Amino acid sequence: MTVEPALEARNLYKVFGRNPRDAVRRLQAGDSRADVADAGTAAVIDASFTVQPGEIFVIMGLSGSGKSTIIRMLNGLLEPSAGDVLVQGRSIDRASAKELRDIRRSSISMVFQHFALLPHRTVLDNAAYALEIQGVSRDERRRRAREILDKVGLGDRAEAMPDELSGGMRQRVGLARALTAGTDILLMDEAFSALDPLIRREMQEQLVELQQELGRTIIFITHDLNEAMFLGDRIAVMRDGRIVQNGTPEEILTDPANDYVAQFVQDVDRARVLTAGSVMAPPVATTPVSAGVRGALRVMRDLQVGSVAVLESRRYIGSVTDRAVVRAVKAGTTDLKSLVGRAQPVVKVDDPLTEVVERSVESPIPIAVVDDENRLLGTIPRVTLLAALGNVAPQTTEIPIIEAPVTVAAAEFAQTLAAVGEATGSSAGQASAGAALATTAAPDTAATEGGV
Secondary structure (H helix, E strand, O other): OOOOOOEEEEEEEEEEOOOHHHHHHHHHOOOOOOOOOOOOEEEEEEEEEEEOOOOEEEEEOOOOOOHHHHHHHHOOOOOOOEEEEEEOOEEOOOOOHHHHHHHHHHOEEEEOOOOOOOOOOOHHHHHOHHHHHOOOOHHHHHHHHHHHHHHOOOHHHOOOOHHHOOHHHHHHHHHHHHHHOOOOEEEEEOOOOOOOHHHHHHHHHHHHHHHHHHOOEEEEEEOOHHHHHHHOOEEEEEEOOEEEEEEOHHHHHHOOOOHHHHHHHOOOOHHHHOEHHHHOEOOOOEEEHHHHHHHHHHHHHHHOOOEEEEEEOOEEEEEEEHHHHHHHHHHOOOOOHHHOOOOOOEEEOOOEHHHHHHHHHHOOOOEEEEOOOOEEEEEEOHHHHHHHHHOOOOOOOOOOOOOOOOOOOHHHHHHHHHHHHHHHOOHHHHHHHHHHHHHHHHHHHHHHHHHO
16 A cells, blocks of 8 residues: 655755746756856756655755745645745645645644743643634644643643743743644754753654654754754755755665765764664574584584574574573583573664664674574674774675885895704805805895996
């Protein structure tokens, strides 16, 4: 069954200026942003993307990249110069004024950067304002607003006025107002950029928790790549009005589309973005518990590894090291399961590398990656983990060694050979010394004679 996208942007253009139609035509023909400057400023150029229900889709870029212009086209605040936006299958470009108002009321809410609270209303009435516009009764809208205020941690400040709140609290009220509206889609334009770093991180974490609980679709605008990587299920990176890459955080971090994106991601904390599943290696060194101690030893010998993963009924029960197995063989032990440690570290596919690092520090063996039924999906050797964190390939290749020529003085070389010959009593050694001296001396002599 095909799920209808929550929102689609189709070949969006936005040109501010005297002749936007001409500018769009020239851009479509291949002209650059600078080429059409005489006709207008091209803020957005041929932007297309699809946002699925329940997804956090992040649009990021530096100032002037066009990201804020896009978000204003998504809810009809700006009319595209070309292209179309579909909200749950309904075209904004072809919608009447009444239909557009209905889309904004029922489908899309917006959280602004600077809170946009009504200063003369309480926190509760600010949170309930969208429902008031929709005509919901006073008791019902206040009840629903209180529920959301509790979720964002402001239940005890419902009767406070906006000027009595900190910046972080006021932003929570703005978020609560958007959530109380009950729309499926939230547009958030640099919603956390005015907050202090600690409060900003707290708001990011709370947004992820709320999205998981409520299942809303969120389009989030930011210029902060770390924020984009933390929040986004997918990220669209913009530059000069164009989307230069659209993908998951892992795809953007590990396979940047161009040098511009690569420069963006070079300082990202990879341990918080990459997951165990993105760096794990196929599980090669495995053995069933029924193979016994000698079977495990045979696998390690054949593969030249220091440990082996032990499986029972296809499920991972732990790993054993070569030392433990050798000691067991000498002691005459055959039960392989008895050698498996009780608390061996495992991680899930979606666990971030921060958790893998913690376990790797304490473990002498590769970390096992398992599914919910404890089936072994892969392993993460320490060298693979370090390579992923350092952004280098874990494979090694043959490195050519270039040896510099060694120059030995002719007389010294001859004396060495002579000494060896005398020590061994070999006339061949002494003859070799004389031949070597004659051979090495000849070029010098010839050079001297030629130079006179």
